[in-house]
Amino acid sequence: MNAPIFMTDQTTSDSGPHGSRVMGPSELLRILRRRRLIIFLTIGLIVGLTALVLQTVTPLYRSEAIVIVESPEAPGDDPAATVAKARENEIRVITFLQLLQSRAMAGRVVHDLALVDDREFNPGADPDKPAMVEPSFWERLKSVFTGSDPAPATTAEPPQPIASTPETLREAVIDRLIDNVSVDQINKSNMIKVTAYSVSAEKAQRIANKLASVAMLHQIEKRENASEETVASLTKRVAELREQVLEADERVATYRKRHGITQGMSDLTQMDRLASELAGARATRADAEARSSTIGAASSAGAAASPLLADLQTQEITLQRRIAELSAMYGQGHPDMQNAKAQLSQVQTRISEELSRASIGLQAEAAARRSREAQLAGEMGSLKARALQQGVENVALMDLERDAETNRTLYVSLLSRLKELERQDDVGQSDANFISRAAVPLSPSYPATKRILAVALVASLVLAAILAFIAESMDGRIRTSEQMESLTGFPALAMVPEKPENWGDLPPYVAIIERPCSAFSEALRSVQQELAARARDNAAQTVVITSPLPGEGKTTLSMSLAAAAAATGIESVIVDLDLRRPGLQNMSEQIAAGPDLLDFVDGDCAINEILRWDPRVPKLAMIGVKRAAKDPGATLSSPRLRTLLEELRQRYKFIVLNTAPILPVRDAKLLAAQADEVLMIAHWAKTPPDAVRSATRILGRTLTGAILNRVDYKKHAGLVYGDAIQHYAKYSQYYGETAPEDAETTSEPAAPAWRQLLSGLIRKAA
Incomplete structure (x- = not known):
C-alpha cells in the first residue's frame, strides 16, 4: 500500500551531505519565509527607529536661484579676438562668482533681511522671550489623534546671545549665513546656482533671491558710480585742455604777429x-x-x-x-x-x-x-x-x-x-540676470526623509536577511523528516500531528476509531501500513518504540499505533515496558484494575489475568504496569517476560512495546533483540539534534525507523520546508472529525469518498 503524505520522501537528490537541502533560490525563499518574524521585527525596528530619529531632527529647506552671466558680443573670425572674448567671459563669471561669495554681499543680505533679529541666525536676538523650537515628535503624534495643531515647545531659559557687541554680533550672523549658503558654477558654463538653506521654506527663498539681487545691484551701483566719477573727471580734464588749447593758439598767433608770419601760403x-x-x-x-x-x-x-x-x-x-x-x-x-x-x-x-x-x-x-x-x-x-x-x-x-x-x-x-x-545707456546694468528665481520649497531637503527611509529599509532588509540566515543556521530544533533521516540514517516513517484540542478528554487511541478521518488518525494509520508492508509472510510483528528523552509523546503514539492496527481488524496488543515511569495506566482506566505486568513476571498470575480491553477498541489488548519496578533491568531480562512475548506473538499479529527513553537507560536496546522493528520518536521542534544522534549511536543497527511526533501542521506549513505538509492548508478539508456513526446519517456516504480521495493523494505522494 502506498505511503500517504505523512511518510517521508525517500528521495535525497536535493539533500546535502548532512541531510540539509542544497541552498537554491527556492530554499533561500523558504528560509526567508520561515524567519519572517525576525525579518519583520528587524525591518520594523530599524525603520521605526530611523523614523523616530528623523522626527527629532530639525528640517532644513533648500531653495535655489539660477543666474546667468551675459557673454560679450560674439567675436568675428579672428582667432585672437575669439580667445580674448572667451577669456573676458571667463573673467566675468569668476568675478561674479567671487562677488556672490564675498562677506560684503552676505552683510548686505543680513542687513536687508534683518537677520540679526532672526532667531535662526541669532538665538539670542530677543533675550526677553523664550526661544521657540520645533514641536517634539510626541506633540506631533498627539496632534494626530486630537486633531489640534501641535503647540511649539519653549526652552526653560533663553539662549545666550552670540556676541556682546554689534560688530561681532553682525560678523557672527554673517558667518552663519555663509555656512547656510552655497554658490556654484554649473558645469563650467555661464550659469551660477545660488543655494540657500533655512529652517523656514520662505526664508530660504528670500535669502537665495536676495543674495543674487544684491550682487547684481552692487555691480550696477559700482558701474554707475564709476561712470559718474569718469564723466566728472573727463569733464574737468576737458575744461583744462580747452584752456590749454586756447593758450597755445594765442601764443602761436602772437608769435606770427610779432614776426609778421601770415597763415596764408608759405x-x-x-x-x-x-x-x-x-x-x-x-x-x-x-x-x-x-x-x-x-x-x-x-x-x-x-x-x-x-x-x-x-x-x-x-x-x-x-x-x-x-x-x-x-x-x-x-x-x-x-x-x-x-x-x-x-x-x-x-x-x-x-x-x-x-x-x-x-x-x-x-x-x-x-x-x-x-x-x-x-x-x-x-x-x-x-x-x-x-x-x-x-x-x-x-x-x-x-x-x-x-x-x-x-x-x-x-x-x-x-x-x-x-x-x-x-x-551710453547700459552703464547701469549688471553682467548677470536671473534665469530662474528661487521658489518656496514644498518639502525639506534635510533630512532627506524618503531617501533615508529607503536606505534604512534596504539596510534593514539586508540585515534582516543576514539575521534570518544566522537564526536558520543556529536553529538546533528538528522540524523536518529530512532532518530526522539525516540524523538517524534511517527513514522517517511519518510526521504525526499533535492531538487536536477539540478532542477534549477523548483518549487518542480511542479517537483512532471514532475519528478515523482526522490527520492524527491518518498519520498513525500510515505508520502501521508502512510497518505492515515490512512484515514477513503475514507473521506476527513486534515493534519497540522509544525516544531519546522523556516527554516526547512515545506512550501516546505507541497506544495510538496499536489502536490503528486494531482499527483495520488486526489483533493487536500494547505492552508498557517503561518500568521506571509507566504511563499506560494514565491513558486507560482498565489498567488500574487487577494484576499487572510485574505481577506476571513475579509469577503471581497468568497471562490472561493481565490482559485488559477497552470496549471502544475491541481488537486492542493492553498490558500495563501500575507501579515502577524495583529492578527494571532484572524484570526485562526475566525468562517470564520472554515467555510473555512469545505467547503474545502466538496470539496477536501486531505487538507494540512501549519502552523507556534510550538516553537515560538502555531498556530499549535490551528489548530490540526481541523485536522486528525499533522506532525512535522525536518531539517536533523540541528534541535536540544531539540527543537524536546519541540515541542513534546507542541503538546502532537495531534501529529501523524514526517518527517526528507532536507536529503542529499549521505552523509547519507556514514554515514552508518544501515537504507535503507545506500544502496542508490546501488539503486540510480532507480531514474530518465526524464519528463513523454520525457519518452514516448524512445524505452522502462521506467515509468511502474520503477514503478514495485520500488513497489518490497517498498514491500521488508516494
Missing part, C-alpha cells in the same frame, strides 16, 4: 609758384622773339600770327591760280585777266601791310614777355631772401604749433570719450 609754396611762372614766361618770350624774327621771311609764320593774314594769303593763291587759267585761255590782254591782276595786286598790298602790323605786334609781345620775366625773377629773388630769414623764425613757431596741435588732439579725444559716456 614762402616755399610761393617760390615754387613763381619759379613755375618764370619758366613759362621765359618760354613765351622765346617763342615771341622767334616768331618776330621769322615773320618777314616766311609768310607762313605771319599767317600763324594773324588769321586775317592767313585769309589774305588764301585769296592771293586763288587769284594767282585764276590768272594762270585766264592767261592760258585768253592771253594777257583780256579784261578778266586785267581785272584779276588788279585784284591780286590789291591783295598783295594788304598782305604786306598785315605782315608789317603783325611784326610790330610780335615785337611788342616779346618786349612785354621780357618785362614779365624780369618782374618774376625779381619777386623770386625777394622770396628767397625772405624765406631764408623766416626759416630761422619758423623754428620757434613750429614748436608752438606742435604744442598747440598736441593739446588740440588730446582735447578732441577726451571730448569724444565724454560724449560717448554721456550717450
Whole structure:
C-alpha cells in the first residue's frame, strides 16, 4: 500500500551531505519565509527607529536661484579676438562668482533681511522671550489623534546671545549665513546656482533671491558710480585742455604777429609758384622773339600770327591760280585777266601791310614777355631772401604749433570719450540676470526623509536577511523528516500531528476509531501500513518504540499505533515496558484494575489475568504496569517476560512495546533483540539534534525507523520546508472529525469518498 503524505520522501537528490537541502533560490525563499518574524521585527525596528530619529531632527529647506552671466558680443573670425572674448567671459563669471561669495554681499543680505533679529541666525536676538523650537515628535503624534495643531515647545531659559557687541554680533550672523549658503558654477558654463538653506521654506527663498539681487545691484551701483566719477573727471580734464588749447593758439598767433608770419601760403609754396611762372614766361618770350624774327621771311609764320593774314594769303593763291587759267585761255590782254591782276595786286598790298602790323605786334609781345620775366625773377629773388630769414623764425613757431596741435588732439579725444559716456545707456546694468528665481520649497531637503527611509529599509532588509540566515543556521530544533533521516540514517516513517484540542478528554487511541478521518488518525494509520508492508509472510510483528528523552509523546503514539492496527481488524496488543515511569495506566482506566505486568513476571498470575480491553477498541489488548519496578533491568531480562512475548506473538499479529527513553537507560536496546522493528520518536521542534544522534549511536543497527511526533501542521506549513505538509492548508478539508456513526446519517456516504480521495493523494505522494 502506498505511503500517504505523512511518510517521508525517500528521495535525497536535493539533500546535502548532512541531510540539509542544497541552498537554491527556492530554499533561500523558504528560509526567508520561515524567519519572517525576525525579518519583520528587524525591518520594523530599524525603520521605526530611523523614523523616530528623523522626527527629532530639525528640517532644513533648500531653495535655489539660477543666474546667468551675459557673454560679450560674439567675436568675428579672428582667432585672437575669439580667445580674448572667451577669456573676458571667463573673467566675468569668476568675478561674479567671487562677488556672490564675498562677506560684503552676505552683510548686505543680513542687513536687508534683518537677520540679526532672526532667531535662526541669532538665538539670542530677543533675550526677553523664550526661544521657540520645533514641536517634539510626541506633540506631533498627539496632534494626530486630537486633531489640534501641535503647540511649539519653549526652552526653560533663553539662549545666550552670540556676541556682546554689534560688530561681532553682525560678523557672527554673517558667518552663519555663509555656512547656510552655497554658490556654484554649473558645469563650467555661464550659469551660477545660488543655494540657500533655512529652517523656514520662505526664508530660504528670500535669502537665495536676495543674495543674487544684491550682487547684481552692487555691480550696477559700482558701474554707475564709476561712470559718474569718469564723466566728472573727463569733464574737468576737458575744461583744462580747452584752456590749454586756447593758450597755445594765442601764443602761436602772437608769435606770427610779432614776426609778421601770415597763415596764408608759405614762402616755399610761393617760390615754387613763381619759379613755375618764370619758366613759362621765359618760354613765351622765346617763342615771341622767334616768331618776330621769322615773320618777314616766311609768310607762313605771319599767317600763324594773324588769321586775317592767313585769309589774305588764301585769296592771293586763288587769284594767282585764276590768272594762270585766264592767261592760258585768253592771253594777257583780256579784261578778266586785267581785272584779276588788279585784284591780286590789291591783295598783295594788304598782305604786306598785315605782315608789317603783325611784326610790330610780335615785337611788342616779346618786349612785354621780357618785362614779365624780369618782374618774376625779381619777386623770386625777394622770396628767397625772405624765406631764408623766416626759416630761422619758423623754428620757434613750429614748436608752438606742435604744442598747440598736441593739446588740440588730446582735447578732441577726451571730448569724444565724454560724449560717448554721456550717450551710453547700459552703464547701469549688471553682467548677470536671473534665469530662474528661487521658489518656496514644498518639502525639506534635510533630512532627506524618503531617501533615508529607503536606505534604512534596504539596510534593514539586508540585515534582516543576514539575521534570518544566522537564526536558520543556529536553529538546533528538528522540524523536518529530512532532518530526522539525516540524523538517524534511517527513514522517517511519518510526521504525526499533535492531538487536536477539540478532542477534549477523548483518549487518542480511542479517537483512532471514532475519528478515523482526522490527520492524527491518518498519520498513525500510515505508520502501521508502512510497518505492515515490512512484515514477513503475514507473521506476527513486534515493534519497540522509544525516544531519546522523556516527554516526547512515545506512550501516546505507541497506544495510538496499536489502536490503528486494531482499527483495520488486526489483533493487536500494547505492552508498557517503561518500568521506571509507566504511563499506560494514565491513558486507560482498565489498567488500574487487577494484576499487572510485574505481577506476571513475579509469577503471581497468568497471562490472561493481565490482559485488559477497552470496549471502544475491541481488537486492542493492553498490558500495563501500575507501579515502577524495583529492578527494571532484572524484570526485562526475566525468562517470564520472554515467555510473555512469545505467547503474545502466538496470539496477536501486531505487538507494540512501549519502552523507556534510550538516553537515560538502555531498556530499549535490551528489548530490540526481541523485536522486528525499533522506532525512535522525536518531539517536533523540541528534541535536540544531539540527543537524536546519541540515541542513534546507542541503538546502532537495531534501529529501523524514526517518527517526528507532536507536529503542529499549521505552523509547519507556514514554515514552508518544501515537504507535503507545506500544502496542508490546501488539503486540510480532507480531514474530518465526524464519528463513523454520525457519518452514516448524512445524505452522502462521506467515509468511502474520503477514503478514495485520500488513497489518490497517498498514491500521488508516494
